[in-house]
Amino acid sequence: MASTDISMPTTTPVAVPVPQILAHEVERPNTGWTSWVTTTDHKKIAIMYMVLTFVFFILGGVEALLIRLQLAQANNTLLTPQTYNELFTLHGTTMVFLFVVPVWAGLGNYFVPLMIGARDMAFPKLNAMSFWMLLMGGIVFYASIFWAPPECGWFCYSPLSSSTYLPSGGVDAWIFLIHLTGISSLVGAVNFYATIANMRAPGMGWGRLPLFCWAMLTYAILLILALPVIAGAVTLLLTDRHFGTHFFDASSGGSPLLWQHLFWFFGHPEVYIMILPGFGVVSEILPVFARKPIFGYKAIAAATVVIAFLGLLVWAHHMFATPSPTIVLVFFMMSSFLIAVPTGVKIFNWIATLWRGTIEYKTPLLFCVGFIGTFLVGGITGVFLAVFPIDWQLTDTYFVVAHLHYVLVGGAVFTIFAALYYWFPKMSGRMMSEPLGKLSFWLMLIGFHVTFFIQHSIGLDGMPRRIYEYDDVGNLQLYNLISTVGSFILAAGIGVTIINVYVSLKKGAIAGPDPWKANTLEWYTQSPPPANNFDTVPRIRSVEPMKDIRRQIARQGEEREPERAMAGASAAPGDELQSA
Amino acid sequence: MNTLRPALGPTRRTSHLRRHAPWVALAAALGLSLLLPGQALADFWTPESGGSSNADAIDNLYKFVLAISAIIFIGVEGALIYCLVKFRARKGAVAAQIRGNTRLEIGWTVGAAAIVIVLAVATFIALPSIRNPDDSGAAGLNLAASGVAPGVLVAAGPTKKLPPSGKSLNIKVVGQQYLWRYSYPDGDENTLNDTFSYEEMVVPTDTAVTLDIQARDVAHSWWIPALGGKFDALPGYTNYTWFKVPKGMEGRVFTGQCAELCGRNHANMTARVRAVSPADFEAFIAQRKQDIQSANDAAATTRKQLEPELSDSGSAEPKQ
Numbered sequence: 057m058a059s060t061d062i063s064m065p066t067t068t069p070v071a072v073p074v075p076q077i078l079a080h081e082v083e084r085p086n087t088g089w090t091s092w093v094t095t096t097d098h099k100k101i102a103i104m105y106m107v108l109t110f111v112f113f114i115l116g117g118v119e120a121l122l123i124r125l126q127l128a129q130a131n132n133t134l135l136t137p138q139t140y141n142e143l144f145t146l147h148g149t150t151m152v153f154l155f156v157v158p159v160w161a162g163l164g165n166y167f168v169p170l171m172i173g174a175r176d177m178a179f180p181k182l183n184a185m186s187f188w189m190l191l192m193g194g195i196v197f198y199a200s201i202f203w204a205p206p207e208c209g210w211f212c213y214s215p216l217s218s219s220t221y222l223p224s225g226g227v228d229a230w231i232f233l234i235h236l237t238g239i240s241s242l243v244g245a246v247n248f249y250a251t252i253a254n255m256r257a258p259g260m261g262w263g264r265l266p267l268f269c270w271a272m273l274t275y276a277i278l279l280i281l282a283l284p285v286i287a288g289a290v291t292l293l294l295t296d297r298h299f300g301t302h303f304f305d306a307s308s309g310g311s312p313l314l315w316q317h318l319f320w321f322f323g324h325p326e327v328y329i330m331i332l333p334g335f336g337v338v339s340e341i342l343p344v345f346a347r348k349p350i351f352g353y354k355a356i357a358a359a360t361v362v363i364a365f366l367g368l369l370v371w372a373h374h375m376f377a378t379p380s381p382t383i384v385l386v387f388f389m390m391s392s393f394l395i396a397v398p399t400g401v402k403i404f405n406w407i408a409t410l411w412r413g414t415i416e417y418k419t420p421l422l423f424c425v426g427f428i429g430t431f432l433v434g435g436i437t438g439v440f441l442a443v444f445p446i447d448w449q450l451t452d453t454y455f456v457v458a459h460l461h462y463v464l465v466g467g468a469v470f471t472i473f474a475a476l477y478y479w480f481p482k483m484s485g486r487m488m489s490e491p492l493g494k495l496s497f498w499l500m501l502i503g504f505h506v507t508f509f510i511q512h513s514i515g516l517d518g519m520p521r522r523i524y525e526y527d528d529v530g531n532l533q534l535y536n537l538i539s540t541v542g543s544f545i546l547a548a549g550i551g552v553t554i555i556n557v558y559v560s561l562k563k564g565a566i567a568g569p570d571p572w573k574a575n576t577l578e579w580y581t582q583s584p585p586p587a588n589n590f591d592t593v594p595r596i597r598s599v600e601p602m603k604d605i606r607r608q609i610a611r612q613g614e615e616r617e618p619e620r621a622m623a624g625a626s627a628a629p630g631d632e633l634q635s636a
Numbered sequence: 637m638n639t640l641r642p643a644l645g646p647t648r649r650t651s652h653l654r655r656h657a658p659w660v661a662l663a664a665a666l667g668l669s670l671l672l673p674g675q676a677l678a679d680f681w682t683p684e685s686g687g688s689s690n691a692d693a694i695d696n697l698y699k700f701v702l703a704i705s706a707i708i709f710i711g712v713e714g715a716l717i718y719c720l721v722k723f724r725a726r727k728g729a730v731a732a733q734i735r736g737n738t739r740l741e742i743g744w745t746v747g748a749a750a751i752v753i754v755l756a757v758a759t760f761i762a763l764p765s766i767r768n769p770d771d772s773g774a775a776g777l778n779l780a781a782s783g784v785a786p787g788v789l790v791a792a793g794p795t796k797k798l799p800p801s802g803k804s805l806n807i808k809v810v811g812q813q814y815l816w817r818y819s820y821p822d823g824d825e826n827t828l829n830d831t832f833s834y835e836e837m838v839v840p841t842d843t844a845v846t847l848d849i850q851a852r853d854v855a856h857s858w859w860i861p862a863l864g865g866k867f868d869a870l871p872g873y874t875n876y877t878w879f880k881v882p883k884g885m886e887g888r889v890f891t892g893q894c895a896e897l898c899g900r901n902h903a904n905m906t907a908r909v910r911a912v913s914p915a916d917f918e919a920f921i922a923q924r925k926q927d928i929q930s931a932n933d934a935a936a937t938t939r940k941q942l943e944p945e946l947s948d949s950g951s952a953e954p955k956q
């Protein structure tokens with residue numbers, strides 16, 4: 057506490073005395089690896105989540121680079137068709153189920169309790185179980201690479217996924233991955249909901265909940281609504297494959313279309329599960345670096361909830377080419393259009409937050425701005441795909457591949473990196489290198505657009521997704537080569553951040569509790585926070601409690617300046633609490 | 637207070653050029669990627685079309701959406717970049733403490749909704765020309781008199797549309813790993829003896845062609861970009877689409893390929909549609925009929941020759 061005695065805002069007056077914890081530990085604490093394996097501390101669990109999900113992120117990234125290498129030349133023979141199909145199945149499944157969804161669980165685990173002034177998640181042991189289930193899911197799935205990985209794509213359409221066409225155990229490994237990561241996410245979601253609903257600091261009404269927590273609450277609700285459906289669907293698939301049922305077998309009265317409906321009823325909310333927390337991160341970071349309050353707090357919180365609700369009603373826009381009545385297509389077109397409205401509102405609010413601010417170009421802000429500019433393109437191409445006659449031309453082509461990467465890399469990966477750069481000082485106590493951070497950002501932004509912008513045209517020129525080779529007609533080979541070059545620039549940018557993390561952990565400048573002059577409660581405690589997070593939890597009076605606290609310190613500092621000079625010593629924290 | 641902000645540091649006053657260099661690089665990279673395609677610029681921004689009026693109608697609708705999108709894109713990115721340049725932290729600048737503006741927020745919500753309504757209206761206007769088949773032209777196959785497909789052989793349904801005249805050349809398209817099979821109507825009620833071909837479909841110009849799309853094993857997706865959109869072939873279902881190759885395009889071949897992952901050789905499940913004159917089409921059908929007949933006859937002869945051998949060797953082959 058020595059270096060933080062001034063900044064620890066112990067001057068906060070508290071109406072009701074909060075009991076202080078005098079001894080953090082009464083037992084001899086575990087050390088070394090056992091302290092990680094046995095932990096129920098939300099921060100340690102979060103660190104494990106982040107390390108594990110980044111390992112999967114790297115694996116998924118290597119798979120993506122192999123895919124791009126195969127496509128760099130027309131009629132390339134680098135990979136066999138079987139390996140190629142396995143790679144894109146591994147890539148999609150890894151990025152969705154083992155990276156983006158759980159990395160938010162990791163970041164949420166660390167920061168939701170800190171942002172709402174809680175000392176842990178509501179159910180610490182369940183929290184640990186969530187993590188270990190995720191690890192199990194990852195192991196079960198990746199173990200299949202030693203036998204036969206699945207080849208049916210990340211949405212594993214029936215009947216290709218049936219035992220007739222893919223008899224190997226890869227599809228079963230995929231099914232168990234869905235089950236295990238699903239239980240992990242479901243338990244985690246209940247935990248987030250209970251934590252946010254019940255453990256907020258005194259004075260933190262729903263109108264003062266940080267927007268990242270609003271986003272995590274919505275993430276949790278969507279998971280609770282969507283996961284049981286996919287769990288049911290993969291169970292039906294499992295019994296179809298091994299126990300003689302015919303839920304998806306048309307020749308015995310089942311329906312392959314049923315699988316598509318069940319999958320996308322989960323799959324589309326899953327998209328919002330992956331990007332809404334990112335929206336929350338942006339809503340936290342922009343005000344800090346623009347030195348301005350968020351523009352339209354209520355509108356952003358409301359838009360989050362509206363997007364989640366509408367997100368449950370748009371699933372069949374993934375199925376516009378299936379044999380479905382026109383009225384169904386029209387309904388899902390209209391609901392998909394509607395979702396553009398709250399999304400647009402958010403983008404306008406973020407830009408208005410920058411308007412007339414004083415913007416400090418730190419790496420977290422750059423990633424947020426890169427997100428807005430990139431995600432906008434994904435949103436716009438999403439409108440193209442919502443118009444079902446246009447979708448008939450675009451679906452299942454590289455246009456869709458481009459669109460979904462603009463949404464998921466623009467919406468999720470960029471915001472995950474923003475969150476990493478923003479919160480790294482809190483988690484490690486050290487700052488990350490700004491020059492390396494900026495280099496990483498520019499490489500990633502340029503690499504991303506070079507990789508994926510051209511893919512719109514690849515799709516418009518008639519190249520379907522998921523084909524391991526193509527003929528060199530028109531400019532297809534040139535476009536694909538550009539895309540491959542871009543993917544390596546993107547990978548280099550990610551590599552720079554990995555180096556940055558490694559270097560900064562050892563040599564980064566000491567951060568102190570609040571290096572960014574931020575707004576929310578996690579910056580009130582030390583970096584990294586102690587096991588119990590807070591000795592005292594201040595009463596919350598606005599969406600920006602740290603601003604209130606800083607203002608109060610400044611005011612009290614002015615008032616007490618003469619007094620202090622006479623005493624010739626700084627006041628002990630206890631004094632100020634009493635005096636308040 | 638100093639300890640609160642040790643990290644806000646010296647990068648604040650970099651030169652103007654250095655600050656903008658990355659943006660310039662990005663703009664140059666994007667610009668370059670647009671210039672490279674050269675003559676194929678038309679397909680750089682829009683879907684393929686030109687083989688049938690429904691594909692052209694999709695193309696037009698796409699261009700309309702693209703135009704609106706371009707305005708939104710330039711407006712929003714422009715506002716973003718303007719803010720980033722204009723409101724960067726300078727010495728002495730103080731951020732305006734604005735928390736919102738209800739009127740403005742209602743304004744842009746209504747604005748976004750209005751754009752969405754415009755897009756919906758445009759789609760509904762374009763939909764009939766995409767969804768509903770045209771009548772065959774005067775130069776098309778005479779479906780009433782032709783020996784190939786006399787009269788009306790098909791019936792409309794909730795998802796199947798027919799031309800206003802009720803007459804079309806109805807071809808059945810069946811996807812199987814990794815091949816498309818087409819069967820052409822031959823005028824009789826029996827569809828089992830229909831003439832068929834694989835991979836290459838031959839169609840008469842100026843004739844409304846309706847397709848019944850099915851799958852035999854896994855899911856496939858029928859797609860010839862210049863003839864309109866994709867239609868999934870799903871086991872247990874029949875999907876429908878149509879096209880009409882204009883007069884004067886005899887000899888043109890339109891290519892496409894299966895668009896739904898269907899297994900390891902999904903990439904090689906290609907399809908072609910060859911447009912010919914109605915007379916050539918009838919000749920093609922007659923030729924195919926003859927070829928199939930002689931192939932069947934040859935097979936029957938071989939079967940007959942082999943039959944004694946098979947029964948001698950105690951084959952379990954069921955006898956007819």
Ligand SMILES: [Cu+2]
Pocket residue numbers: 811812813814855856857894895896897898902905
């Ligand atoms: Cu196929």
